[in-house]
Every structure is written in C-alpha cells, then in structure tokens.
Amino acid sequence: KETKSEYIDKNLMIGSRMTVEEKVIGVQNGKIIFLESPEMEEELRASFHFNKDEMQVLDEREFFCPGFIDTHVHASQYCNCGLALDLPLLDWLRKYTIPTEAKYKDLEFAKDVYSACLDRSLRNGTTTAQYFCTIHRESSNVLVDLAIDKGQRVFVGKVATDQNSADYYIEETKTSIEETEKFVQDILSKQVNPLVNPVVTPRFAPSCSMELLTNLGRIAKTYDVSIQTHCSETLPECQWVKELFPGFEDYIDVYDKAGLLTAKTTLAHGIYLSEREMSRITETQTKVSHCPNSNCSLMSGLCDVRKLESLGVVVGLGTDVSGGYSISMLDAMRCSITVSNIIASAKDGGYVPFNYQDALRLATISGAEVLGISDKVGNFEVGKDFDALRVNLSPKAGNIDIFGYETMEELVQKFIFLGDDRNIREVYVAGRRVIKKF
Numbered sequence: 001k002e003t004k005s006e007y008i009d010k011n012l013m014i015g016s017r018m019t020v021e022e023k024v025i026g027v028q029n030g031k032i033i034f035l036e037s038p039e040m041e042e043e044l045r046a047s048f049h050f051n052k053d054e055m056q057v058l059d060e061r062e063f064f065c066p067g068f069i070d071t072h073v074h075a076s077q078y079c080n081c082g083l084a085l086d087l088p089l090l091d092w093l094r095k096y097t098i099p100t101e102a103k104y105k106d107l108e109f110a111k112d113v114y115s116a117c118l119d120r121s122l123r124n125g126t127t128t129a130q131y132f133c134t135i136h137r138e139s140s141n142v143l144v145d146l147a148i149d150k151g152q153r154v155f156v157g158k159v160a161t162d163q164n165s166a167d168y169y170i171e172e173t174k175t176s177i178e179e180t181e182k183f184v185q186d187i188l189s190k191q192v193n194p195l196v197n198p199v200v201t202p203r204f205a206p207s208c209s210m211e212l213l214t215n216l217g218r219i220a221k222t223y224d225v226s227i228q229t230h231c232s233e234t235l236p237e238c239q240w241v242k243e244l245f246p247g248f249e250d251y252i253d254v255y256d257k258a259g260l261l262t263a264k265t266t267l268a269h270g271i272y273l274s275e276r277e278m279s280r281i282t283e284t285q286t287k288v289s290h291c292p293n294s295n296c297s298l299m300s301g302l303c304d305v306r307k308l309e310s311l312g313v314v315v316g317l318g319t320d321v322s323g324g325y326s327i328s329m330l331d332a333m334r335c336s337i338t339v340s341n342i343i344a345s346a347k348d349g350g351y352v353p354f355n356y357q358d359a360l361r362l363a364t365i366s367g368a369e370v371l372g373i374s375d376k377v378g379n380f381e382v383g384k385d386f387d388a389l390r391v392n393l394s395p396k397a398g399n400i401d402i403f404g405y406e407t408m409e410e411l412v413q414k415f416i417f418l419g420d421d422r423n424i425r426e427v428y429v430a431g432r433r434v435i436k437k438f
C-alpha cells in the first residue's frame, strides 16, 4: 500500500553495514518505522496496527537496496544520450549541447524529453536526482510538474547564462537574475510536494558574468536553497577562467567571492583543483559530484576521489548525461571503480582503489550528504523515508547467472557489476511505489 506496508525481508541491504539479512521492515506514511528480526513480526504488526494482508515477502534472490542518488544530470541533454561524444568539452558544448538546449523553448519538446528522462532514470533505480534544465524557466517548470507526477525526488535548476554562449541561447544579466529568483519562489511557494527542491544553477564561470554570479549567490542565501554548477572539468576550461577572471586567485576563488561556495553547493567534476582550492572547498563544506563516465567520454581527465575524501570533502556520484552517455547509476558506479583502478595503476602502490562497497556508498548515502538530505534518505535507518529498490536476481530478470551458493553480499556485488534495469523490479520513493515491472 502506498501509505502503509510491511515487509518480511530476508535479504535486506543497509548502508553502513553492507547487508543485513532476515529482517522485517515496517513502512508507514512513507517512513521506515521499524527494522527488526522476524520473530518480532506479530508483536510489531499489533503495535503498529498492520493487517496480515499488508505484509509482503521478498522472493528468493531478492533484496532491498537504498535508492540511487544522481547528484548531477542534465535532463535537457537526455535526448543526446549516446550521441555526440567525439569532441572535448568546450567544442562539444558549442557544436552539440547548446543547440540542443535551445530547443527547450518549445514546451512540447521539453515535455517529451523530460518525461522520457524521468521514466528512464526511475526505471534504473534513481530515486533522487539533481537536474540541470535549460535557461527557459517555463520549460524547467515542465520538468518539475512531471517529476511530481512520476514521483521522483528532485533538485531542479533553471540554468543561468549571460555570456559566452550562442546568441540564440543567452540571457540578459537582469533577466537571468529575475528568472532564477522567480523559478525558486515558484517552487518554494508551491509547497505541495516536499520531494521537489529548487537549485540556483549558474552553468559555469565562463558563461556567467561576475554580476550574475554574485546575484545568484545572493538569491541562494536569501531563500536558503541549493546551488549547482560545474568546476575544473578540463584544462582548457581552467585556462579560460584564468583569462576571463584575471583579478581572482583561481577558479574556486571566483565562486567563493560570489558567495557560491556553501554547504548546499554541488560542484560537478572538480578534476583539476589545486591544494588551495581543495582546502577552500573543505572549509566551506562545498560538495563535489564525481562524474566518471562523462570525464572519460569527453576526455576530460581522472578525478581522484580518494584524495578529495581524505581532505574531508563529501563526494557523490553523477551520471552527467549527456557528457556521460548512460543515465544508469549502476554504470556510474562501475565507471567510478574503473577510474579509481586506473589511478591506482599509475601509482607506485599504496593507493587503495574504490571497490564495489565504495561505489555503492557514493551512489547512496554520500549522494544524500551531498544534497543535504542524509537525515531523510541514503540508507534504511528507522525514521528515514523509504526510498528503495526491490532488486531481483532470479531467472525472471534473466540477465545474471546465479549458482545458488552465493552469499547475500556476493549477490549485491553481482548486481553492481552486472545489473541493469531488468533487475530493478520495484522502485519506492518516500514509500510510494513509482515503478513496478513484474
């Protein structure tokens, strides 16, 4: 049931201890109200007033996994997924991405792509996503309304751009400020859905004047909302920022002086940060979204997430569609492991690359920390919202061979390395079942 359900869960997975087995989990009004051993079942049912028919039992070779959190994805680029990956970032933006984003002036086009993007993202187990839309406020609202309808937990930004873009895809500074503020106000005033959050979204420093950046910092502060942007993704981009903002110490200093480095800020990429920049990120509790598929596909570089984490930076994972060609967080997890292995292979030992547990942590609880919602989601602690995937590795899914002797943790491992949307039988966001495949 949407508001009240209970599971006997033999095979339940939880964030910090990788897996827990033989548990019964209670969900009421979207929240996890207990997580206990099955012997307690009758007692719990009585005290929380659950009927027997509200109880479900997982099948063999099934487990719950916390929903995935995609901390950086361009909904407006979803139509380009798998296309246009033959150029590095700045050329790619000019030739393919800006012309695509310009199409979102057309609300019907926006509706078609945003709808497909949300559906595909949910089917792949992304229960929370932080989206870039385009410079168009109205069409960004189309994504908001579709997300409410489809039930994904979303952070949504109308992109702000007032320089170094195409003449058909650019805003006046004043308009960009006003439209961003209106977009934020509209979402906040709706208050109908606690799953939707506005995000102040300068595209990146090169495409924003200092006046715009500063005003966006002010808006984020006034309304106490999140910020997202790109930072230090490629060397030519870093060089360009140096030329465009000569009075500043470095790339991070531009965002810093504009008031854009906050505990609610997500910087996508962060590959070429200096020691000074990393320490400012740590001091301001700014978060980083690691986008390994995109960083490889656009030939941007390898981000050393271990290093960032060792300095106390909270890092989540992003698909960065369509710089990244896959909207699946399972793909992002695998790419993060591959990138980490490549970094390790270039060192003289002593570097511990990411394993599947690290990747899963990044895709769940760390993503929740990036977005400031780790009190609500990210694992199955009592009191949190039930954002979960019912994962199925049976022959019904048909894509992974299981031989029967595997431990629960091995099933999880196979899911991470070999799984896809066929294995995600159901998806829940705040207790609402938003996907049911069989």
Ligand code: GUN
Residues within 6 Å of the ligand: 074, 089, 093, 097, 203, 204, 230, 233, 294, 320, 323
């Ligand atoms: N930097 C500025 N805009 C973009 C974008 O759309 N994608 C990526 N990957 N980097 C950017």
Ligand code: FE
Residues within 6 Å of the ligand: 072, 074, 230, 268, 320, 323
């Ligand atoms: Fe991006």
